[in-house]
Amino acid sequence: MINASLKQLSAALGAKQISAVELASLFLDRIEQRNPVLNAFVTVDRARTLEMAKGADARRAKGESGPLLGIPLAHKDIFCTEGWLTTCGSKMLANFVSPYDATVVEKFKQAGVVTLGKLNMDEFAMGSSNETSHFGPVKNPWDLNRVPGGSSGGSAASIAARLAPAVTGTDTGGSIRQPASLCGLTGLKPTYGVVSRYGMIAFASSLDQAGPMAKSAEDCALMLNAMAGFDVRDSTSLQRPTEDYTRDLDLPLKGLRIGLPREFFGAGMDDDVRAAVDAALAEYRKLGAVTVEIDLPNSGLSVPAYYVIAPAEASSNLSRFDGVRYGHRAADYGDLNDMYSKSRAEGFGAEVKRRILIGTYVLSHGYYDAYYLQAQKIRRLIANDFVEAFKVCDVIASPASPSVAFRFGEKSADPVQMYLSDIYTISTNLAGLPGMSLPCGFGNGGMPVGLQLIGSWFGEARMLNAAHQYQLATDWHTRMPPDAG
Ligand code: GLN
Numbered sequence: 001m002i003n004a005s006l007k008q009l010s011a012a013l014g015a016k017q018i019s020a021v022e023l024a025s026l027f028l029d030r031i032e033q034r035n036p037v038l039n040a041f042v043t044v045d046r047a048r049t050l051e052m053a054k055g056a057d058a059r060r061a062k063g064e065s066g067p068l069l070g071i072p073l074a075h076k077d078i079f080c081t082e083g084w085l086t087t088c089g090s091k092m093l094a095n096f097v098s099p100y101d102a103t104v105v106e107k108f109k110q111a112g113v114v115t116l117g118k119l120n121m122d123e124f125a126m127g128s129s130n131e132t133s134h135f136g137p138v139k140n141p142w143d144l145n146r147v148p149g150g151s152s153g154g155s156a157a158s159i160a161a162r163l164a165p166a167v168t169g170t171d172t173g174g175s176i177r178q179p180a181s182l183c184g185l186t187g188l189k190p191t192y193g194v195v196s197r198y199g200m201i202a203f204a205s206s207l208d209q210a211g212p213m214a215k216s217a218e219d220c221a222l223m224l225n226a227m228a229g230f231d232v233r234d235s236t237s238l239q240r241p242t243e244d245y246t247r248d249l250d251l252p253l254k255g256l257r258i259g260l261p262r263e264f265f266g267a268g269m270d271d272d273v274r275a276a277v278d279a280a281l282a283e284y285r286k287l288g289a290v291t292v293e294i295d296l297p298n299s300g301l302s303v304p305a306y307y308v309i310a311p312a313e314a315s316s317n318l319s320r321f322d323g324v325r326y327g328h329r330a331a332d333y334g335d336l337n338d339m340y341s342k343s344r345a346e347g348f349g350a351e352v353k354r355r356i357l358i359g360t361y362v363l364s365h366g367y368y369d370a371y372y373l374q375a376q377k378i379r380r381l382i383a384n385d386f387v388e389a390f391k392v393c394d395v396i397a398s399p400a401s402p403s404v405a406f407r408f409g410e411k412s413a414d415p416v417q418m419y420l421s422d423i424y425t426i427s428t429n430l431a432g433l434p435g436m437s438l439p440c441g442f443g444n445g446g447m448p449v450g451l452q453l454i455g456s457w458f459g460e461a462r463m464l465n466a467a468h469q470y471q472l473a474t475d476w477h478t479r480m481p482p483d484a485g
Helices: 006-014 020-038 046-061 103-110 153-160 177-183 217-227 271-286 299-320 336-347 350-363 368-389 415-422 426-431 460-473
Strands: 041-043 072-076 114-119 166-171 186-189 209-214 257-261 290-294 395-399 435-442 448-455
Touching (some): 006 217, 020 153, 041 153, 153 166, 153 177, 177 186, 186 460, 209 217, 299 350, 299 415, 299 426, 448 460
Parallel strands (some): 257 395
């Protein structure tokens, strides 16, 4: 059961081989056993979860069905969940109980999903290793001395250890794909605007997207069907016809043109990662796809542009945490200004403060033109590169991360080293494109390697097709860490 696909779980629920309550209990028991070591969940509420599961069973008893009815899922703690703590990995929100549901959470509830709990993450989604969480680091189930990736580290670890069959994540610069890669699972960041950001605590609003993380592309497609859709409460949500993201899964790959960016296959990638990715590309050629070399000439500027734009937006978004309306407030303070500064000084961690300072700097008078405006121009150039690339290919492939999961402390002292772990994922966010990571083998230390696929705008169905066909031909996505089973 713990390694079953969502489709299999749904069939078992439909055939009454298992009830939603039994299924939720199975995962709750696993969480109880493994979470003290892994630290993937920050909030578990057995009674509340079982109540939801009973509700799903009642809906099935009344004759209702649906691909996700009674399926247990967990949410990254960036999504507001009514009645549950929503901490965003921060001391600032350590006691915040949301009075409402994020649209994503609401949509899953309507589909009959049972919430298993809330997942640990880097503070305000800033990080690539889950080491910035106020609630402590998450361990990688494949090797407890290594990071699970970030910022959706709890999300990734929970699936890898089979504490949840699938979960939600968010991706501003790679936070779904990089941890999916480091933990050996499949995760998808949709085209910007496809999934509502309402109720998802904002980091960098022009880059943030929610997406599914699961064992397979097929599971991600099923989840995306429930998550996507126009929402009047998000001004950047797109009004488009409803799509069935599973519709192209079974198409053959004959003739699929896979673009390989020259810039991504140069120096900087570890040899073990290169070997696994090369083998995956060979498999794709066997399946009938052709590979073509492409150029993304401005991609080398993506990390610097991102680290101007994302902190700029973060400094603005995080100004709402002032100790007045909600969140942490200092116990002792003098006047109002003192209350603001003490509350923020105590409530935010070092990485969040670094981003706020950078963001405030690049937006300030005299520096705005020199940094922020330049970064926005580069962003446009990067998007234009992709427009050209997609004239000659259908999807783009690369590694999701330049290395397998690194050890705790290895990069945390050097922010630039840490920022470079998103070198292959960030340009996708800057351009608003969909991207995903899927397991394609193992590298040094027996750690998983992820293959990144990037689709054209609204090209999720084609990208999922490419991922699914690969997963039909290989079994990397079914592998579990030794002590998961
Ligand atoms: N690691 C990147 C950062 O620290 C991306 C984070 C994310 O996608 N939320 O900003």
